[in-house]
Amino acid sequence: MTASTNSLVTKVKKFGMPIGAAAAVLLGGAFLVGHTAHAAATLSGGLPMDDNSVSSLVALDNAVEAVAARVTPAVVNVAVTAKLTGQDAESEDDGQDSGGQIPQGAIPPEFRRFFGPMGRGQNPQAQIEHGIGSGIIISPDGYIVTNNHVVDGATQVRVTLNDRRVFNAKVVGVDKLNDLAVIKINANNLTTVAWGDSTKLHPGQTVLAFGSPFGYFQFSVTRGIVSALDRPNPYSDDARKPGDFIQTDAAINPGNSGGPLVNARGELVGINTFIITNNGAFAGAGFAIPSQIVRATAEAIIKDGAVHHGYLGISMNDVTPDNSNFFNLPDATGAIVSNVTPDSPASRAGLKSGDVLRELNGSKIRNGSQLQVAVSQTAPGNEIKLGILRDGKPETLTLKVGEYKGEKQVAENDGEGSQQHGKLGLSLGDLTPDMRQQLNIPSNVQGAAVASVRPASPAEDAGLTPGDVIQEVNRKSVKNAQEFANDVHAVPAGKDILLLVWSHGGASYRVVHPAQSNQNGE
Structure with missing residues (x-):
């Protein structure tokens, strides 16, 4: 387990008007409009609105309150004590990106700085960490679903129920591929939440998110909508993990990991797992694992103690x-x-x-x-x-x-003697035995190796990087750099080019747009 169990976070670039500023403008506008309308009503002798005038809003409030009251007793707070591994401890000490691949089910080191003091503490000498996450009870006899990254590497797991009772929990099993875990407490007659069908969700539907944001505010609930469905895996360096995430604007913050996302009927439709943000806190884009995946995983773990994918x-x-x-x-x-x-x-x-x-x-x-x-x-x-x-x-x-x-x-x-830079912005070389050994390129991979990529070039726009191997040009295989150059030069000016690229152990097709190249003919 790494430095934080609170949430998986992806950093995005800021652009346009800052979110906070936009919110301020919108709220300010709403205030002015409302104030003007109120003043007009007052001047015209209007009376304050009664409940009948706002019956729809009152009905909405009553419905949300009913769902929250039904679900909250099944929500739990998960407190974890874990021992840091050597690599995790080193990353924590220097505060730097470890530069390695994302650990299974863990938070990328480059994002750990977002979480430092929020619901987590560390004893630097003992290399012990403490974290807070959330979970949801799925059976009366104490089975609870949470995220794998919440309990990964835990030496002790303690669960606090909504009625403030505290239990020690054991980890029954985990699914690192989908970042899910099932834990168990010795209790009976517990309140549970019913399973919902995430395949029937539609953008715009109301959803509620429950959990312990920032580790301090236990049993919180936020309301929003389903913003989108079938969102892909955000980890560009680990395409093996399935996507299919639910995107929601219901506020999810560090500490909400493992908490439930429910529909208007109070049915479990997802497990909150990560956010995309530019500052470590919620910025309007939260993501949940759909119940279609969660239920199958939980049932397999409870039955067999493991998941076979x-x-x-x-x-x-x-x-x-x-x-x-x-x-x-x-x-x-x-x-x-x-x-x-x-x-x-x-x-x-x-x-x-x-x-x-x-x-x-x-x-x-x-x-x-x-x-x-x-x-x-x-x-x-x-x-x-x-x-x-x-x-x-x-x-x-x-x-x-x-x-x-x-x-x-x-x-x-994956979603989306060397030849010098040409109209694609690439410099390539033949694959030599030394290059294969240095870049760990298997013997069955044939093609031309990318030596360099010109900044702001069509090749860079397509995601090509030094060390990649180009295997095909427009569905035609290439064996060396000269063949690549010949095939590219044969493509009419302005026509898109389809490349098959081997990169970091996998291959993917990339469409390159030569029309985006510079006017100097490169």
Whole structure:
């Protein structure tokens, strides 16, 4: 467990009017309008509004109060004591980014500074940390769902109920892939919350978020709406983790991790797990794991003590308007296979790079994230049918799903003498044995290695970085830097170029827009 169990946070750049300033303007405008209306009513002899005049608002208040009263007794505060690992302790001591990959289910070191004093303390000599999170009771006999990053590495877990009773809890099992955990207290006749169906949510629906913001304000409730659905995994350096998050503007802050998100009926539709912010506090964008995933995970942990995730062995890109033309697709839905792991379920079934995944068991595939979630929840050993388009022709493949066993497995979904810088802004070189060893490039990866990327170039806009390997140009494989240059120069001026890029252990398709290059012809 790392330095904070409170929330997973992604930092975003500020742009336009600051959020606080915008809020002040809006509130100020509302005050002026309301004040003017009140003055006009007073001058015209109007009387104060009675309950009948505001019956809709009163009814809304009554409904929200009823839901809060129903759910709050099932919400718990989770206090954790944990021992820091050597790497975690070092990161805490120097306050710097460790530069490594995101630990499983943990908070990225570069974001730990957002949480320092909020609900967490540390004994630097004993290397002990204390954290606060939230949870929700799902059975009368004491099973509780929370986030894995809340209890990861815990040596002691204590649960405080709404009636102020405190219990020691044990960790029954965790699902690091989905950042979920089930803990258990020895108690009976507890108030629970009913499961809701997250697949029936729609943007604009009212939702309530419960938890312990900042670790101090236990059993708080906030109200908002479903802002969006099927949000992708925000971790750009770990595409293996499924997305499908619920986005909400119901206020979620550090300490709310593991708390419930409920619908207007008081049914559990999500587990609050991270926020996107520029200052560490809520900025209008909170995210929850949908109950579709939470329920299946919790039931598997309670039954078996573990979760067995399905695995295909592919990397994917979403189909977009930019790349759909290169695959002769009728619309911008589905997922494009960008890499197939050797000796994986996908390779044994005959899937190839460039195949477009359109259907799963007869149902349309919207995007790669949807497929990731579906595969992850499929029991290993079961068969699935994938409807694909290969070179524009439909085919159906039957695959036996494998089991996810480590960080290098599960389907990935990446969303979106050297040759000198050209119209793409790239400098490339041939793959040499030394370069393969230095960059840890497998022997089966062929192509041209990116030596440098010109700032503000089309290549940089497409996300290319030094050390990447370009394997294809417009669906045609390249073996070296010269072949790459020849293929790029053969593309008519102003035409987009589709590249297959191997990067950090996975491959993905990138669309590059040469028209964005500088006027000097580079």
